[in-house]
Amino acid sequence: MSPPGKPEIIKCRSPEKETFTCWWKPGADGGLPTSYTLTYHKEGETLTHECPDYKTGGPNSCYFNKKHTSIWTIYIITINATNQMGSCSSDPRYVDVTYIVEPDPPVNLTLELKQPEDKKPYLWMRWFPPTLVDVRSGWLTLQYEIRLKPEKSAEWEIHFAGQQTQFKILSLYPGQKYLVQVRCKPDHGFWSEWSPESSIQIPNDFTMKDSTVWIFVAVLSAVFCLIMVWAVALKGYSMVSCILPPVPGPKIKGFDTHLLEKGKSEELLSALGCQEFPPTSDCEDLLVEFLEVDDSEDQQLMPAHSKEHPGQGMKPTHLDPDSDSGRGSCDSPSLLSEKCEEPRANPSTFQTPEGIEKPENPPKNVTHTWDPQSTSLEGKIPYFHVDGSKSSTWPLPQPPNQHNFRSSYHNIADICQLATGAAGASATLLDKTDKHAFKSSKTIETGAEGKAAEQREVESFPSKTDQDRAWLPPQEKTPFLSVKALDYVEIHKVNKDGALSLLPKQKENSDQTEKPSTPETSKEYAKVSQVTDNNILVLTQDPRAPNLALFEEQAKEAPPSLPQNQAQIDLASFTAPPGNCRLQLGGLDYLDPAGFMHSFQ
Amino acid sequence: MLRAMGRDKASLDRMTFDNLTGSLLLLLLLVSDLLLCKSVASLPICPSGAVNCQVSLRELFDRAVILSHYIHNLSSEMFNEFDKRYAQGRGFVTKAINSCHTSSLSTPEDKEQAQQIHHEDLLNLILRVLRSWNDPLYHLVSEVRGMQEAPEAILSKAIEIEEQNRRLLEGMEKIVGQVQPRIKENEVYSVWSGLPSLQMADEDSRLFAFYNLLHCLRRDSHKIDNYLKLLKCRIVYDSNC
Numbered sequence: 001m002s003p004p005g006k007p008e009i010i011k012c013r014s015p016e017k018e019t020f021t022c023w024w025k026p027g028a029d030g031g032l033p034t035s036y037t038l039t040y041h042k043e044g045e046t047l048t049h050e051c052p053d054y055k056t057g058g059p060n061s062c063y064f065n066k067k068h069t070s071i072w073t074i075y076i077i078t079i080n081a082t083n084q085m086g087s088c089s090s091d092p093r094y095v096d097v098t099y100i101v102e103p104d105p106p107v108n109l110t111l112e113l114k115q116p117e118d119k120k121p122y123l124w125m126r127w128f129p130p131t132l133v134d135v136r137s138g139w140l141t142l143q144y145e146i147r148l149k150p151e152k153s154a155e156w157e158i159h160f161a162g163q164q165t166q167f168k169i170l171s172l173y174p175g176q177k178y179l180v181q182v183r184c185k186p187d188h189g190f191w192s193e194w195s196p197e198s199s200i201q202i203p204n205d206f207t208m209k210d211s212t213v214w215i216f217v218a219v220l221s222a223v224f225c226l227i228m229v230w231a232v233a234l235k236g237y238s239m240v241s242c243i244l245p246p247v248p249g250p251k252i253k254g255f256d257t258h259l260l261e262k263g264k265s266e267e268l269l270s271a272l273g274c275q276e277f278p279p280t281s282d283c284e285d286l287l288v289e290f291l292e293v294d295d296s297e298d299q300q301l302m303p304a305h306s307k308e309h310p311g312q313g314m315k316p317t318h319l320d321p322d323s324d325s326g327r328g329s330c331d332s333p334s335l336l337s338e339k340c341e342e343p344r345a346n347p348s349t350f351q352t353p354e355g356i357e358k359p360e361n362p363p364k365n366v367t368h369t370w371d372p373q374s375t376s377l378e379g380k381i382p383y384f385h386v387d388g389s390k391s392s393t394w395p396l397p398q399p400p401n402q403h404n405f406r407s408s409y410h411n412i413a414d415i416c417q418l419a420t421g422a423a424g425a426s427a428t429l430l431d432k433t434d435k436h437a438f439k440s441s442k443t444i445e446t447g448a449e450g451k452a453a454e455q456r457e458v459e460s461f462p463s464k465t466d467q468d469r470a471w472l473p474p475q476e477k478t479p480f481l482s483v484k485a486l487d488y489v490e491i492h493k494v495n496k497d498g499a500l501s502l503l504p505k506q507k508e509n510s511d512q513t514e515k516p517s518t519p520e521t522s523k524e525y526a527k528v529s530q531v532t533d534n535n536i537l538v539l540t541q542d543p544r545a546p547n548l549a550l551f552e553e554q555a556k557e558a559p560p561s562l563p564q565n566q567a568q569i570d571l572a573s574f575t576a577p578p579g580n581c582r583l584q585l586g587g588l589d590y591l592d593p594a595g596f597m598h599s600f601q
Numbered sequence: 602m603l604r605a606m607g608r609d610k611a612s613l614d615r616m617t618f619d620n621l622t623g624s625l626l627l628l629l630l631l632v633s634d635l636l637l638c639k640s641v642a643s644l645p646i647c648p649s650g651a652v653n654c655q656v657s658l659r660e661l662f663d664r665a666v667i668l669s670h671y672i673h674n675l676s677s678e679m680f681n682e683f684d685k686r687y688a689q690g691r692g693f694v695t696k697a698i699n700s701c702h703t704s705s706l707s708t709p710e711d712k713e714q715a716q717q718i719h720h721e722d723l724l725n726l727i728l729r730v731l732r733s734w735n736d737p738l739y740h741l742v743s744e745v746r747g748m749q750e751a752p753e754a755i756l757s758k759a760i761e762i763e764e765q766n767r768r769l770l771e772g773m774e775k776i777v778g779q780v781q782p783r784i785k786e787n788e789v790y791s792v793w794s795g796l797p798s799l800q801m802a803d804e805d806s807r808l809f810a811f812y813n814l815l816h817c818l819r820r821d822s823h824k825i826d827n828y829l830k831l832l833k834c835r836i837v838y839d840s841n842c
Contacts, residue, residue: 018712043701070710071827074698094694138834138842139712139827188673188823188831349793467622 002030003086007079009093016132017071017101020064021057022077032083038062043074101189104130106144106165106182111200121206123169127182128149130192141187151177151199174206259527286431287456625781637688657701661776662833668827672762676819682816686752691805701817703733703799708824718764720724720832727828729769730821731770732790741814744799762818769825780836 005027014020026036051062053306062077075097079090106127115121125146132142135361143159150173161182172178178201180195614741688694706729709715715723723742790791798810 044704066711066713071712072708072710072824076698092695096820098820134712136711138838138839139715140831140833141830141842152814187670188677188826294787429816 001032001085002028004028004030004032004034004083006088006091007036007081009077009079009090011076012093012095012100014069014097015103015130016134017097017189018066018101018132018134019069020095020097021061022064023057026060027081027088029081030085032085034081034083036060037082038077039472040075040077042070043076044082060403061169069083069097073097079509087350099188101140101186103133103184103192103193104184105192106184107195109182109195109198110179111198113206114203120170123172123178123202124166125169125180125182125198126166127195128165129184133184133186140189143187144182144184145191146180146182147194148178148180151179156181172202174202175204177201189289191490222497273446326389332437383443403409426580428455475544545563581587658776658779659837661779662829662837663726665772666766666829667830667832668772668825669822670764672769672795673819673822673826674722675762675765676813676822678813679762680815680819681753682754682758683812687808688812691808693809696809697813697816700794700813701820702737703730703817703821705791706730706733709828715828715831720836723731723820723832724773724777726778726833727825728770728773729790731766731773731824732788734766734818735770735795737793737795737814738766739816740796740799740810741818745812749782762822816822 007024007026009022009024012213014022022038024036024038026034028184038054039048040051041048049068052065052068053059053063056063073096075095077093077095081088106129109125109127112126113121114124129135129142133142135142141163145158145165145311146161146167147156147158148169149156159167159169173329176516177198177199179199183192183194185191375519627755646701683692706726708726709718709723710732718726738759741758742763745759795810795814799807799814801807801810
């Protein structure tokens with residue numbers, strides 16, 4: 001027998017924000033019948049009220065109806081337990097109806113299987129808000145959630161439905177029985193309980209048409225992928241090369257780099273398209289006519305303008321737009337002249353420092369060591385800027401004739417040059433070389449030393465790689481040309497290598513070209529060593545003289561080692577002396593005066 | 602009637618008679634108005650009657666409801682965080698009774714009262730409550746910033762609420778302009794004087810001041826949200842949400 005224990009308010013809840021109910025838990029009753037009362041007072045009021053309804057909410061509850069419910073007001077609620085021995089009050093509980101809203105579950109959940117004709121079948125469910133909640137006036141706004149599962153499954157699949165009161169389910173397993181439930185939540189309240197389960201049986205023939213189609217598609221694509229993989233595996237490379245063709249390396253049609261390495265310049269050059277140098281028919285003419293030295297200012301060796309050797313194995317690259325058409329190689333000062341356009345072959349034409357520049361790093365190569373740094377330079381006949389040398393007969397860059405003939409002419413001219421002053425020529429070349437390129441040459445110019453140097457270098461020259469050798473001709477031409485436009489070239493001999501050796505006839509030329517005296521005297525012209533079958537005029541340098549460029553077009557025999565006095569000149573390349581005649585030298589940039597010098601030596 | 606003050610007796614008699622008639626007429630008018638006004642929904646909402654008015658009202662209300670809903674969510678979260686962090690065991694809830702500065706505004710306390718209020722009045726009421734919170738929100742932000750270990754969550758929410766409240770006010774003024782353009786109400790609102798409390802040196806008192814402010818904010822934002830949803834369903838959807 002004791003006073004009752006302290007009761008405790010468990011929960012207060014409003015289902016629609018218009019009424020609310022509170023439940024309490026009684027404490028120990030002390031062995032005596034205990035009565036409980038609920039008292040409360042509202043915020044802002046001093047009056048204490050008692051619970052208006054103990055019944056509606058069940059035992060130990062208090063129901064506040066609409067009249068007694070105020071929203072946005074705090075209720076201070078207390079439970080009083082009283083028995084014979086005494087009474088006890090609970091702690092006051094502060095309740096604001098605004099925040100205790102928990103509605104009833106939605107009602108009337110209906111399920112329906114719908115199978116429209118040209119659409120996928122689905123499960124359609126529909127429900128209604130709990131009866132007490134006033135949604136229409138907007139007093140409460142409800143959001144819904146549904147969940148479903150096959151009967152035997154343990155996991156529920158939950159979907160949020162927003163404020164709508166219906167929902168569609170698309171993915172269902174046929175032949176299963178599904179259970180569905182729905183619940184709701186007010187805009188600022190708690191979730192309701194789940195509604196009672198509704199069930200529906202999915203018929204066995206619930207179509208899976210879409211699945212079949214997709215399975216089919218998936219299988220097809222898998223097969224396709226397998227085939228692709230297999231094809232790639234088998235022919236991977238060819239496919240790849242088909243899709244991504246390899247980038248072709250630069251090639252000259254018909255040009256075999258291996259030949260170059262081997263030194264088979266003849267074949268090489270023939271591959272490059274030099275044909276018939278010199279043209280057979282015209283060959284003799286060339287030899288005859290173009291060997292005449294013209295004393296005129298023009299220094300045109302050749303009167304044979306007419307002798308335009310069209311396309312004698314000229315490489316297109318050799319075409320120089322020299323307006324001196326028809327001039328022979330020997331006399332074409334323009335050959336070496338920078339001004340290709342000018343009909344005159346001036347020694348000044350020689351001077352093409354620019355032309356000289358054309359070959360890459362001519363100075364370097366020319367200077368000092370004839371070192372085969374630039375393969376292109378080696379063996380190339382340097383374009384010399386023969387200052388004022390009338391005999392700008394270096395048929396270097398600009399053969400008087402354009403295009404093809406040039407090459408042939410040049411060759412001749414080169415021969416002339418060679419003849420006129422092989423040694424000197426080289427020296428001259430060196431002398432005349434443009435300052436840029438041939439500064440070094442000056443070192444060589446100095447007379448004998450130069451010559452000796454040249455000799456040395458010449459000797460070293462052959463040691464150059466064959467490759468250099470191969471490119472000799474182009475440059476070599478220039479030296480020849482630059483020797484003297486007015487020199488007669490005497491065909492001295494044709495050595496075994498097929499080198500055309502020409503003997504320069506005049507010494508004055510050499511003077512003019514500022515060649516060192518010594519070289520002049522000793523200069524030798526290249527000798528035509530032979531004319532090969534394919535119209536190759538092979539010039540060889542006079543042994544005494546520094547190497548002479550040898551003309552050789554499509555030299556069948558690659559000059560493996562260039563004899564000191566020999567240099568093989570590629571006619572084609574000859575025609576396009578590097579740089580001097582900038583104009584259309586095209587691909588003869590590699591022709592370097594320095595190389596020419598080499599050749600001479 | 603006042604004009605009759607300075608007249609002679611005969612005119613006064615006439616005036617009295619006129620006054621009586623006038624007041625009778627006025628009475629009749631009021632009664633008829635009351636009878637007619639039984640259903641507030643019957644009053645025209647868009648005075649101009651243009652279709653655009655109806656459509657834009659719907660959008661304005663939708664937007665306003667979204668804002669008010671959002672503001673209440675933020676306020677509720679802010680209050681809960683403050684309660685959990687600072688107010689545990691201090692018994693603030695017992696003291697925060699009848700302490701909101703907006704209680705002087707006579708707002709409806711249940712659904713029936715809210716449904717009986719004319720929508721124009723309800724709109725104005727909403728405006729008043731919104732305006733009453735401009736100042737407190739501003740100071741709330743600055744004072745929370747100055748709090749020791751200013752709680753980032755609470756501060757960010759306070760800042761957000763202040764901005765959204767301003768936006769809601771603008772929207773409400775637009776709605777009012779469309780619904781009742783002819784009435785231009787003086788700006789009435791409740792003055793908040795709780796700033797000194799927020800700046801008190803005593804930590805307990807200061808914290809209670811914050812608690813009280815946040816408690817009142819949560820309640821008033823809920824009121825505004827509820828009223829707006831009522832008005833929306835009533836005006837835009839004709840009580841058929």
